[in-house]
Amino acid sequence: MAAVATAGDDDLVEYGFRRVIITITAVLCALLEIVDTTIVNVALTDMRGSLGATLTDVAWVITAYAIANVIVIPMTSWLSQQFGRRNYFAVSIIIFTVSSFLCGNASNIWELVAFRFVQGLGGGALLVTAQTIITESYPIAKRGMAQAIYGMGVIVGPTLGPPLGGYLVDNFSWPYIFYINIPLGIIAVFLTMTFVKSPKYGEKLKANQVDWWGIVFLASFIGSLQFVLEHGQQDDWFNDELIVILSVVSVLGFLAFLWRELTYQHPIVNLKVLKDGNLRVGTVMCFILGFGLYGSTLVIPIYTQSILGWTATDAGLLLIPGSITTAFMMPIIGNLIQKGVPQAYMVAVGFLVFFVFTFWMHNIITPDTGVEHMYWPLIMRGIGLGLLFVPITTMALSTLKGKHIGEGAAFTGMMRQLGGSFGIAIITTFITRFSQEHRVNLVSNLDMSKLEVQNRVHQLQQSFMSKGFTPNEALGKAYQLLDMSVNKQSTVMSYMDIFLYLGILFLCCIPIILLVKRGKNKVDLSEAMH
Structure with missing residues (x-):
């Protein structure tokens, strides 16, 4: 990576009220992302009827979000260094919140799928950056506890989605599973810009130094793999032409990604770190x-x-x-x-x-x-x-x-x-x-x-x-x-x-x-x- 954090170990440590607020903000954002992964599961039937979609079409509401999530996660370290962690985190919350509003107002299934993909791009960044914001706010001796606090959100989140989604669908309607994110997102943006600090990084990469091919290969490899995993069973795996094509794209994308990241001077994902046992x-x-x-x-x-x-x-x-x-x-x-x-x-x-x-x-x-x-x-x-x-x-x-x-x-x-x-x-x-x-x-x-x-x-x-x-x-x-x-x-x-x-x-x-x-x-x- 060209950009290396230069801040000292204790530059970002907070104490008292500020640390409590930062912790709540980060855990809230991690919870928002993870709950949204499972909350739609119980609303698919209502979405289907409301938008006139088939079961296969409505499954894309889950698939699009998952694909976007997995694509953005490996790139988050690099993106944080390029734009500054606080700015990147705040923009990700805004993307997540705005796309939640658009999801609730979607007039057809493909609009909903497109907005869910954008929501997933913002959401993946929330999950992976929240942990860093929590840990850097605590002294080194207490960072095991910081990990534990973050872990609560990550582990509890998947099980909160279905009962919360069931309650909102039964008592209101399916768009409210997205609208519930809006006030929480607005509060999270305000708290992030007010309380969260960003480390100082070295010189940013120029546009012509950015690993664009690495991004393309990563997206094709991870995106295709995620689609194959999500739809393989219902589409009868390798008896389906699209599954076969995307499996080939995933394998070729993976090989090209490996070659690019091991040979490029400014890789978007540093694979050499995997030398550590x-x-x-x-x-x-x-x-x-x-x-x-x-x-x-x-x-x-x-x-x-x-x-x-x-x-x-x-x-x-x-x-x-x-x-x-x-x-x-x-x-x-x-x-x-x-x-x-x-x-x-x-x-x-x-x-x-x-x-x-x-x-x-x-x-x-x-x-x-x-x-x-x-x-x-x-x-x-x-x-x-x-x-x-x-x-x-x-x-x-x-x-x-x-x-x-x-x-x-x-x-x-x-x-x-x-x-x-x-x-x-x-x-x-x-x-x-x-x-x-x-x-x-x-x-x-x-x-x-x-x-x-x-x-x-x-x-x-x-x-x-x-x-x-x-x-x-x-x-x-x-x-x-x-x-x-x-x-x-x-x-x-x-x-x-x-x-x-x-x-x-x-x-x-x-x-x-x-x-x-x-x-x-x-x-x-x-x-x-x-």
Whole structure:
């Protein structure tokens, strides 16, 4: 990077009221971005009806936002240095807020998709810059606690979206899931310009020095990959021509991006920082953390709504106690890091706790599981996430120095987002395939020559006949009900498989901790651009 921060370690440290306000501002902006990632999920049906869109079209509301997010995250370190962190942060809030208003006023689905993409560009910058603003406002000795405060927003955000979205859609209308951002965004801009300070950087790059090709290759690689992951399952993966084309674009874009960043004098993303062993291990762990966090956040609402028949609001509320547990854990974890407890030990325990959660869920989910059965496993999930988020981030950066900390932190953020995308894509694919496999096995056991099967069909037939149906109609409905029962059971068994394999994945991560070297120096996260 040509622009290197020249500010001293304590130049940006705040105390008292100013630090409280800056912390609230940064956490608020991080929450705004993350809540907006999941809040639209429960409003898609209403959007579809209001805008006259197909299910495939309305899915782009989620996809456009995710693609823009993942593209802008790796570039945020560079953009902050070019324009000044406070200015970049404030402009990002304005872009996010204005595009929220435009999303709420969209007159057709493609207008909404375009505005969501712009919103995602602003939102990705909010997420990755908020952490830096918080950490640079705290003395080095307290930056573990600062990470914990930021972590509350990042972990709690995804679970706040569905219940908040459900409430707004049920009581108002879908545009209000975007309008709610407007007053919060205006307040955040005012507080940012009033209280947030920006580090002093060296000379900015001239227009002809900017890595434009790096930006193009990064956007084509990440954007195409994100689209393939979002739409692969519903479009039948490589049987779809567009998926094949974008997969090729992603691979070629990735190779071109690698070549450009390793050979250009002023790369937009410094790949050489990955020579650090701890960062390489940390990026893998961030990927797996995103996989587990977003994957389990996807499975539980789908299971409770499609199998147990819950409303979207109830499904979202189920996740809140676990999120509160994570928020409660964060200051404790930050305090332990400050006292010198090795992060590797906490990460290992976190992976083990997450395995216990997934194995527990594997054993309890049935077509009739109640909220009381899932309460404590989800509390366990909250504890596991608390033990993973901050220790993984600090451990990944523990052997980096100076500007390399910010460059390395951008990789951890990007990999966490990509881990979530991969997790959702792989899990939805395997739910479909496991369900088909279990259905075939269950149907093969429904042998009509067996007495218990005949008795079950007869009981169902008699039940429908008592409601006024003819014997033939009642028999048809009995078979139909039996088929629905088989489908439900096969789907539940597929969810059981998903939880089991997620748990095994986390269990296998524990030995990776042995690859991590203990950093000799304390991590100065003040220069972390993510």
